[in-house]
Amino acid sequence: MELNDHRDFLLNTAKTLLTIDSPSGFTHQVTAKAEEIAQGLGYETRRTNKGGLIILVPGREQGKRIGLCAHIDTLGLMCRAVTERGELMLTKIGGPQLPTLDGEYCRIYTRDGRVYTGTILSLSPASHVFDDALTRPRDEQNMYVRLDEKVRTSADVQALGIEVGDYICMDPKTTVTQSGFLKSRFIDDKGSVACLLTLLKLMSASGMRPRYDTEIHFTVYEEVSHGAATIPADLDELLAVDMGCVGLDLTCSEYQVSICAKDSAGPYDYDLVSRLIRLAKENNVDYAVDVYPHYTSDVAVALQAGGDMKAALIGPGVHASHGMERTHVDGMVETVKLTALYLECGAPDESIR
Structure with a gap:
């Protein structure tokens, strides 16, 4: 999969989503746009009763059910x-x-x-x-x-x-600079939603599929702490794709994908975090591992709702979270790369074209 060919899609998708108002509880328009993009790429979708979006991606093998999640709601x-x-x-x-x-x-x-x-x-x-x-x-x-x-x-x-x-x-005041910076309110977490939609485009264009059946959840109440309560409790693994933090003693930059080892809700699954670090090292993904003291994600909600899955968190480094945020296309690209490696995207298959 050649990601450089899809950078424009990545940034244009981010800009499209960022310009649609969607504070928690008022997400119908942005969810419809994300669904339109996913269906246009050939994927089956369905909605949760709370208004979240699920995109179904068939795998090459039986054995596991994998979940990815990113939240499409914002502050307001x-x-x-x-x-x-x-x-x-x-x-x-x-x-x-x-x-x-x-x-x-x-x-x-x-x-x-x-x-x-x-x-x-x-x-x-x-x-x-x-x-x-x-x-x-x-x-x-x-x-x-x-x-x-x-x-x-x-x-x-x-x-x-x-x-x-x-x-x-x-007004998010969304801007993309010639130097590759995405500046906007609400990159948390529409930047990650754009990353996952770009991964879907990459797979659709190349005919590649993940190793296992995968469902991508775009949640709609994350900013008020109950977005992921509808994620199935019987998933084998759940990877949240959310923003990475930048500042203080954190090592992540805006040009990297962050792998979170622990946030305010506690540590993420040791084996899964270790696997993500190994994949990043072996494939020259620019990454950082950090601990976020003032942060929680959809994973905590899914686990508190009874989920029995192994879970981890990654995302592009974002500066000035919950304010006037900024990231770089390089950090978003590295996030797409690591997510694709995690899913073990493989050989072309006509059924996903």
């Missing part, structure tokens, strides 16, 4: 109240770093399908007006959304159809 906001002045007060979905959102553009989705634009701001937004413009906390009690509509009262907002519980989605 929701309207929790409307002030008498027509300001939208907010509550977090997942764990966005609110100080990084001060001044960011956003979209507000009403329950009847209307979409409005606005700006996320401090309640003390102007240096020429407020003494505490620089020092006021940037948190849920001190930030709001300024609507791009003529509103002076809560009744004006209500007349637009905007209500408590409406989703507020931040």
